[in-house]
Amino acid sequence: xxxxxxxxxxVGLVSGVCFSDLGNDVVCVDKLENKVDMLLQGISPIYxxxxxxxxxxxxxxxxxxxxxxxxxxxxxxxxxxxxVGTPSLPNGQANLSFIEDAAKEIGQSLNNFKIIVTKxxxxxxxxxxxxxxxxxYSQFPFEIxxxxxxxxxxxxxxxxxxxxxxxxxxxxxxxxxxxIKLHSPLxxxxxxxxxxxxxxxxxxxxxxxxxxxxxxxxxANICEKVGADITxxxxxxxxxxxxxxxxxxxxxxxxxxxxxxxxxxxxxxAGQMDYDFKLLKSVVEVNHEQRFNIIRKLEALLGDLSERxxxxxxxxxxxxxxxxxxxxxxxxxxxxxxRGAKVRAYDPIATENFKKCFTxxxxxYCLGAQEAAVQADALCILTEWSEFKNISPExxxxxxxxxxxxxxxxxxxQEDLAKTKLNYYSIGRPNLNKGVKEIEPVLLx
Ligand code: UDX
Numbered sequence: 342x343x344x345x346x347x348x349x350x351x352v353g354l355v356s357g358v359c360f361s362d363l364g365n366d367v368v369c370v371d372k373l374e375n376k377v378d379m380l381l382q383g384i385s386p387i388y389x390x391x392x393x394x395x396x397x398x399x400x401x402x403x404x405x406x407x408x409x410x411x412x413x414x415x416x417x418x419x420x421x422x423x424x425v426g427t428p429s430l431p432n433g434q435a436n437l438s439f440i441e442d443a444a445k446e447i448g449q450s451l452n453n454f455k456i457i458v459t460k461x462x463x464x465x466x467x468x469x470x471x472x473x474x475x476x477x478y479s480q481f482p483f484e485i486x487x488x489x490x491x492x493x494x495x496x497x498x499x500x501x502x503x504x505x506x507x508x509x510x511x512x513x514x515x516x517x518x519x520x521i522k523l524h525s526p527l528x529x530x531x532x533x534x535x536x537x538x539x540x541x542x543x544x545x546x547x548x549x550x551x552x553x554x555x556x557x558x559x560x561a562n563i564c565e566k567v568g569a570d571i572t573x574x575x576x577x578x579x580x581x582x583x584x585x586x587x588x589x590x591x592x593x594x595x596x597x598x599x600x601x602x603x604x605x606x607x608x609x610x611a612g613q614m615d616y617d618f619k620l621l622k623s624v625v626e627v628n629h630e631q632r633f634n635i636i637r638k639l640e641a642l643l644g645d646l647s648e649r650x651x652x653x654x655x656x657x658x659x660x661x662x663x664x665x666x667x668x669x670x671x672x673x674x675x676x677x678x679x680r681g682a683k684v685r686a687y688d689p690i691a692t693e694n695f696k697k698c699f700t701x702x703x704x705x706y707c708l709g710a711q712e713a714a715v716q717a718d719a720l721c722i723l724t725e726w727s728e729f730k731n732i733s734p735e736x737x738x739x740x741x742x743x744x745x746x747x748x749x750x751x752x753x754x755q756e757d758l759a760k761t762k763l764n765y766y767s768i769g770r771p772n773l774n775k776g777v778k779e780i781e782p783v784l785l786x
Contacts, residue, residue, distance in 0.1 A: 389497050411443075485536070686706055
């Protein structure tokens with residue numbers, strides 16, 4: 342099939358590249374000339390394992406192209422996929438201006454019948470709005486459909502090529518059949534729904550996963566108080582098929598481009614219908630507070646943080662990505678600087694992106710994990726990069742001035758720490774305090 346994909350962000354680029362790998366003729370469109378130039382040279386603007394190789398392969402085989410010319414791309418294609426961003430407005434609502442611009446331009450460009458698919462995460466009813474805008478600018482017939490994308494950063498190619506399910510929200514039998522045919526090489530689990538339900542499935546799925554994370558983080562906080570171990574608790578819960586073991590990793594909360602934005606947007610969508618989504622509001626609040634767990638633990642160990650040197654490992658919101666959008670590192674580092682601490686930070690690949698977005702200049706960015714940790718009074722791990730997992734706690738102990746390790750992602754085991762003198766505070770597990778003061782679990786009798 343001939344496809345045009347509008348927007349070369351995570352969703353658009355990865356979907357476009359993967360569809361070309363399945364043998365379709367794909368042209369990806371973006372307004373940003375330098376991004377399109379990079380892609381034409383085979384360079385991926387995002388770090389995503391396996392993506393650049395697929396760009397090279399499919400470009401060379403003539404199935405994948407990149408352009409800034411939306412009209413031409415639309416005219417040559419049978420299916421147009423809208424994958425532009427829907428960032429948050431200050432009130433949490435999704436900003437639909439990129440979607441509306443794309444719809445207008447598509448309308449102005451139509452030359453015959455097309456199926457227009459939205460992959461961007463959009464509030465319920467947006468596809469109908471897209472239909473109205475396109476109709477305003479075009480006399481040609483077209484069909485709209487909603488096919489939400491569930492890929493995760495860091496495993497985007499794998500997730501796109503092997504998704505758990507495909508949701509196709511469409512009206513006509515023709516659009517349904519065509520889209521089932523396009524997606525059938527990807528999954529056996531194809532669920533065809535109405536358009537509004539497809540739009541809702543994406544928000545509901547992300548909100549549910551965010552809820553799982555905030556839930557396990559609250560259980561972790563309670564575990565700390567009663568002397569239980571969240572790793573064992575989560576593992577015991579996960580064996581129950583009704584609960585499932587994924588998304589039960591306690592830590593310093595979720596970040597990224599989707600969960601924070603989509604939870605806020607769903608709260609807004611509900612609010613506009615006079616529905617107070619209390620549960621989801623609490624999920625967001627718990628997630629926000631969880632980031633400051635790191636600061637509370639540091640203060641328990643060091644007291645006043647002013648003039649203390651704190652090493653930070655990990656700036657991206659999760660490993661295997663250079664994406665720093667809504668990463669917990671922003672608020673944690675900001676809180677440290679506000680308390681007068683000196684911050685030395687290292688990330689395997691996200692430092693440049695972080696620097697661009699973090700406005701305060703006091704942070705010292707380091708080129709290696711060791712450089713950040715040497716002579717620090719404490720080390721905080723904010724992202725579970727495998728590079729960090731491969732550094733032994735003994736090594737960390739030898740680098741630090743004071744033996745304080747705060748592990749915000751539970752990457753080390755208690756056994757790993759046994760041979761060291763490190764004070765080790767993780768999330769939802771008993772503290773290993775070798776020197777300063779023991780925090781006794783509260784005994785509920
Ligand atoms: C998410 C959804 O998983 C994906 O389906 C959707 O399309 C986009 O949003 P992504 O943001 O790339 O994907 O990352 P994901 O792996 O889901 O992690 C999101 C955040 O949750 C990260 O900050 C991660 O650290 C955190 N997380 C995840 C936890 O804290 N605990 C967990 O058990 C799982």
